Amino acid sequence: MKTTTKALLALLATSALMTGAAATGADAQDRKVKIGLIYTLSGPAAVLGEQARDGFLLAAEKLGNKFGGLDAEIIVEDDEQKPDVGVTKVKRMLQRDQVDFVIGPIFSNVLGAIVKPVTGADTFMISTNAGTSNLAGKDCNANLFVTSYQNDQIHEVSGKYAETQGYKRVVLIAPNYQAGKDALAGFKHSYKGEAVLETYVPLGQLDYSAELVQIAAAKPDAVYAFLPGGMGVNFVKQYRQAGLETIPFLSAFTVDETTLSAQRDAALGFMAGSNWAPDLDTPDAKAFVTAYEKKFNRVPATFAVQAYDAAMMIDAALKKTGGDLKDKNALRAALKTASFTSPRGKFRFGDNHFPIQDFYLTKVVKRPDGQFATSYVKTIFTEYKDNYAAECKM
Numbered sequence: 001m002k003t004t005t006k007a008l009l010a011l012l013a014t015s016a017l018m019t020g021a022a023a024t025g026a027d028a029q030d031r032k033v034k035i036g037l038i039y040t041l042s043g044p045a046a047v048l049g050e051q052a053r054d055g056f057l058l059a060a061e062k063l064g065n066k067f068g069g070l071d072a073e074i075i076v077e078d079d080e081q082k083p084d085v086g087v088t089k090v091k092r093m094l095q096r097d098q099v100d101f102v103i104g105p106i107f108s109n110v111l112g113a114i115v116k117p118v119t120g121a122d123t124f125m126i127s128t129n130a131g132t133s134n135l136a137g138k139d140c141n142a143n144l145f146v147t148s149y150q151n152d153q154i155h156e157v158s159g160k161y162a163e164t165q166g167y168k169r170v171v172l173i174a175p176n177y178q179a180g181k182d183a184l185a186g187f188k189h190s191y192k193g194e195a196v197l198e199t200y201v202p203l204g205q206l207d208y209s210a211e212l213v214q215i216a217a218a219k220p221d222a223v224y225a226f227l228p229g230g231m232g233v234n235f236v237k238q239y240r241q242a243g244l245e246t247i248p249f250l251s252a253f254t255v256d257e258t259t260l261s262a263q264r265d266a267a268l269g270f271m272a273g274s275n276w277a278p279d280l281d282t283p284d285a286k287a288f289v290t291a292y293e294k295k296f297n298r299v300p301a302t303f304a305v306q307a308y309d310a311a312m313m314i315d316a317a318l319k320k321t322g323g324d325l326k327d328k329n330a331l332r333a334a335l336k337t338a339s340f341t342s343p344r345g346k347f348r349f350g351d352n353h354f355p356i357q358d359f360y361l362t363k364v365v366k367r368p369d370g371q372f373a374t375s376y377v378k379t380i381f382t383e384y385k386d387n388y389a390a391e392c393k394m
Contacts, residue, residue, distance in 0.1 A: 031070055031071065031323065032070060032071050032072070032073055033067050033068070033070040033071070033072050033073070033100050033101075033314075033318065033323075033325060034072075034073045034074075034075070034097055034098060034099040034100050034101075035067075035072060035073070035074045035075070035099060035100065035101045035102075035103060035314070036074075036075045036076075036077065036090070036093035036097065036099040036101065036102045036103065037052075037053055037056060037074060037075065037076045037077065037103045037104055038077050038079050038086060038089055038090055038093070038102060038103070038104035038105050038110075038114065039052050039053050039076075039077075039078070039079065039104045039105055039106055040078065040079055040080065040081040040105065040106045040107060040110075041053065041076075041078035041079075042078050042080055042081075043080065043081055044204070044229055044230035045081055045106065045107075045228065045229035045230065047229065047258045048106045048129075048228065048229055048258050048301075048303050049078070049104075049105075049106050049303075051257070051258055051300065051301045051303040051304040051307075052104065052106060052128055052129065052303040052304060052306070052307040053076060053307070054292070054295075054296050054304060054307075055128075055292070055300065055303065055304030055305060055306070055307035055308040055311075056074075056103060056128070056307040056308060056310060056311045057074070058291060058292055058295060058304075058308060059307075059308045059309075059310075059311030059312055059315075060072060060074065060311055061295075062291070063311070063312075063315055066315075067311070067314050067315045067318050068314070068315055068316075068317070068318020068319045068320075068321070068322075068323050069318070069319070069323050070318060070323050070325075073097075075093055075097050075099060077089040077090075077092075077093065079104070079105055079107075079110050079114075081106075081107055081110070082110070083109050083110050083112070083113035083114075084113070086105060086110040086113055086114045087113050087114055087117060090102060090114045090117055090118055091117055094117065094118065094121050094123060099123065100123065100124065100325050101123070101124045101125075101126060101314060102114070102118045102123060102124070102125045102126070103126050103128060103307065103310050104127070104128060104129075105127070105129065105130060106129045106130065106303070107129075107130060107177075107179070108130040108131075108132050108151065108177065108178045108179035108182070109177050109178060109179075109203075110130070111127055111130035111132065111135075112132065112178065115127075115135065115141065115144060118143070119141050119142075119143035119144055122143065122328060123143065124143050124144075124145065124331070124332070124335065125141075125143060125144045125145070126144075126145045126146070126147060126310045126313070126314070127144065127145070127146045127147070127148065128146075128147050128148055128303070128306040128307040128309075128310045129148045129303055129306060130146075130148070130151070130179065131146040131148050131149055131150045131151050131354060132150075132151055132178050132179065132182060133150060133151060133152060133182050133185070133387075133388050134388075136150040136352050136354050136386050136388040136389060136391075136392065137352070137388030137389070137390075137391030137392055138388075138391045138392070138393075140352045140353065140391075140392035140393070140394055141353075141394075142332060142353075142394050143332070144353060145313075145335055145336070145349065145353045146353060146354045146355065147306045147307075147309045147310045147313065147355065148275070148302075148306045148355070149275055149354070149355060149357070149359075149386070150182075150354050150386035150387070150388060151178075151179050151182035151183065151186065152182050152183070152185055152186030152189060152386065152387060152388075153186060153275075153359060153381075153384060153386055154183075154186065154252040154253075154273050154274060154275065154359065155182070155183045155184070155185075155186030155187045155224075155226060155252050155273060156186045156187065156189050156190040156273070156359070156381070157190075157252070157273025157274070157359045157360070157361060157380045157381065158187055158224055158250040158251065158252065158271065158272070158273045158361075159186065159187040159188060159189060159190035159191035159224075160190040160191070160380050160381070161250065161271070161273070161361050161380060162187075162191050162193065162221075162222055162224070162250060163190060163191050163192055163193065165222075165248075166221075167193060167220075167221035167222045167248070168193045168194060168221055169193060169194050169196045169218075169219075169220045169221050170191070170193060170194070170195055170196065170220050170221060170222045170223065170224055171195070171196060171197040171198075171199070171214075171215050171218055171220045171222075171223045171224070172184045172187060172188075172195050172197070172198045172199065172223075172224050172225075173198075173199045173200075173201065173211060173223070173224070173225045173226070173227065173235075174199075174200060174201075174225070174226040174227070175200065175201055175202070175203040175204075175205070175226070175227065175228075175231065176200035176201060176202060176203065177203050179226075180200055180203075180226060181200075183226035183252065184198060184224075184226070187224050189387065193221075196218045196220055197214055197215070197218050197220070199211055199214070201227075201231075203231075204230075204231065205231060206230060206231065206234045207234070207238075208234065208235050208238050208239075209238070212238060212239065212242045212244065215244060215247070216242065216244060220247060221247075221248070222247060222248040222249070222250055223239075223244070223247055223248070223249055223250065224250045224251065225249070225250075225251045225254045226251065226252050226253060226254060227251075227253075227254045228253040228254065228258075228259075229253075229258065229259070231254075232251070232253065232254035232255065232256075232259045232263075233259050233262045233263055235254065236249075236254065236255060236259070236263045236266050236267050236270065237263060237266045239266075240266040241266075245269075248271070249270040249271065250270075250271050250272070250273075251270065251271065251272045251273075252272055252273050252274070253272075254270075254272065255267040255270045255272050255364050255374070256272060256274070256301050256302065256374055257278065257298070257299045257300060257301035257302075257373060257374065258301045258303065260299075260364060260372035260373065260374075261298070261371075261372065263372070264372055265366075267364045267372065268364050268365070268366065268372075269363060269364060270363070270364050271361060271362065271363055271364075271377070272361075272362050272363075272364075272374060273359060273360070273361060273362070273380065274302055274359070274360055274362050274374065275302060275305075275306075275344050275355075275357055275358070275359050275360065276301075276302040276305045276306075276343070276344045276360070277360055277362045277374050277375060277376040278299050278300060278373050278374065278375075279373070279375050279376055280343070280344070280345065280360075280376055281376075282343075282345065284341050284342070284343045285343045285344070285345075287343075288300065288305070288308065288343035289343075292304060298371075299371055299372075299373045302344075305342070305343050305344050308343065309340065309342050309343075309344075309347065312338075312340040312341075312342075313335065313338045313340055314335075314338075315340070316334075316338035316339055316340045317331060317334035317335045317338045318331075318334070320334035320337075320338070321334050336349050336353065337349075342357075344357065344358075345357065345358050346358055346382075346383055350385050350386070350389050351389060351392060351394065352386070352388070352389045352392035352394065353394075354386050354389065356383050356384065356385045357383065357384065358379055358381065358382050358383065358384065359379070359380050359381040359384055360376055360377070360378070360379055360380060361377040361378050361379075361380050362374035362375055362376060362377055363375050363377050
């Protein structure tokens with residue numbers, strides 16, 4: 001489905017995607033920036049993609065739908081959480097729409113499928129969520145930028161916390177795909193105790209009765225879970241129903257603003273690692289949260305922040321190049337050094353085009369307005385660079 005931001009922003013509450021008037025004349029066409037968004041917008045994980053899409057479009061609205069002074073045409077596509085569908089949609093963006101940037105996706109298996117078609121076409125890819133270890137290291141790519149994190153890092157937060165808390169025996173659970181493997185590798189990178197049980201489940205699994213029996217039998221000091229979207233909703237509810245809440249619950253993307261509206265009280269007090277918390281005490285964070293909640297009537301998750309930053313990054317880079325989209329080397333350099341203020345706090349790119357940023361421990365709370373959200377507990381890592389950057393030979 002092809003859309004322009006002007007139409008989309010007007011009707012975003014109903015998720016209507018519309019096509020605005022096309023620019024006329026060769027000069028007008030040359031002065032337009034085309035941006036393709038590719039996210040999971042259907043199925044159980046759609047809320048993740050919706051958060052990201054909405055975060056990007058909120059930034060576009062703030063910028064008056066102009067990036068570096070150029071009018072923007074934004075095309076939104078649903079990858080359906082399927083790598084082959086993602087490839088088909090991205091090729092259409094490249095060949096038919098001739099986009100200058102591809103933004104997304106949510107899932108690492110989709111990123112792995114689309115990164116080569118995009119960057120191989122000498123088009124810039126900005127991943128606003130997925131960030132696998134190989135792309136941070138040996139397979140880094142000059143045309144790929146990541147505004148989220150290297151997958152391991154978020155999980156290292158809980159590993160470090162478990163280590164400092166003195167938890168000696170933990171159970172680890174994640175989906176059986178690259179991001180799940182990176183997740184548990186990240187946890188173990190900063191945790192030196194024993195993983196008494198390490199379980200990989202099929203991506204999309206919703207029934208955890210067998211795994212919960214194993215957890216109860218293992219009697220660990222803590223459980224660490226990376227189960228995004230509907231997987232996390234069900235796991236948390238079943239964890240509480242099984243009476244396991246006395247075992248400390250650590251996670252990433254299992255309890256966050258995309259799952260809490262469904263988990264509610266079942267998630268209260270559960271911990272998570274993140275590069276974002278909606279109650280960060282900074283003017284930029286407060287302004288972003290106020291604008292996002294006013295427009296979408298929900299609390300912004302990190303997916304929204306990371307996509308918002310991608311839009312602000314493009315704007316800052318195009319301002320540096322004077323709106324020049326043709327000089328790829330100049331634009332690439334401008335993207336790497338783009339100066340913008342992130343709601344999450346400190347942000348800059350390392351040499352592998354992955355962020356160097358702070359990471360936080362959060363806890364699920366119920367706000368005075370009745371909404372559930374993650375809340376800042378403390379900073380675990382400051383200006384943290386990923387562990388694979390040295391392998392990047394760009």
